[in-house]
Amino acid sequence: MSAESPKAIFYALAANAGIAVCKYAAAAFTGSGSMFAEAIHSTADCGNQLLLLFGLRQSREPPSPLHPMGSGRAINFYSLLVALLLFFVGGAFSVYEGVHRLFTREPLQYVYVALAVLGVSVVLEALSLYGAMREIRAGNPGKPLWRWFRETRDSDLLVVAGEDVAALAGLAIAFVAVLLTVITGNPVWDACGSICIGFLLMTIAWLVAREVKSMIVGESASPEMRRDIETFLRARPEIRHIMNVITLQWGKEIVVAVQAEMIDYEHSRTMVEAINEIEADLQARFPQVRWVFFEPDFVNR
Incomplete structure (x- = not known):
């Protein structure tokens, strides 16, 4: 990852913190399960970015008698923690929230507030993903994204890109779920949206964790x-x-x-x-x- 990585993580942290506050407020106003799931996801993202920043700091520790080759691979450990948090805090909780909403079927309120917050969040997450993609392309010109995902040795950039993709796709699902709930008047759509977001997050978290695990075991250079x-x-x-x-x-x-x-x-x-x-x-x-x-x-x- 380039020297700009910490700056990119700080930008993502600031954006996700603002998005999380807006989502919690919108979830409280509307009673939307999909919106609450998205708020939990953004909170998890904030914690994940703090872990990545701490991992980057740990990885710069100089060599010592205990670690004669330095602590460069520490970032892989923290990237794995981020993937696990994305799976359980983001994904599993979203599924739980969606299943709970299926049984309670609470009606949504102030749905246009929810749609407005989701729309703003889509723009902010798209900008964050653009920044990550720009960094990926700068170091890997012409390489297909999936090939980069399988071959990259930058676990922190892998996690940031995975989070951004998950966030953008999750926002799209939440937007459609809330919109269908408005059109049909049936809160089941909102609950199903929360469940879909959860499974999406768990899938991306599993893919990221699989790649990071390979780095922890020990991979060759690209x-x-x-x-x-x-x-x-x-x-x-x-x-x-x-x-x-x-x-x-x-x-x-x-x-x-x-x-x-x-x-x-x-x-x-x-x-x-x-x-x-x-x-x-x-x-x-x-x-x-x-x-x-x-x-x-x-x-x-």
């Missing part, structure tokens, strides 16, 4: 980064043969392990100096590469 690193190494004249290259995404940074056969050197010191030069040039070419472990070996012929 396919493009792996390919570029291997191309760089194979072009080095000091290396006769690349035997193995392993990359590991460590938060925003990358670990690279190389096993290679070097060309013949008269002295071991000269070979070590050549390896040091390769490592320095690799890190200069790819600033994300923080650690390089180089093992010289030979191929049995």
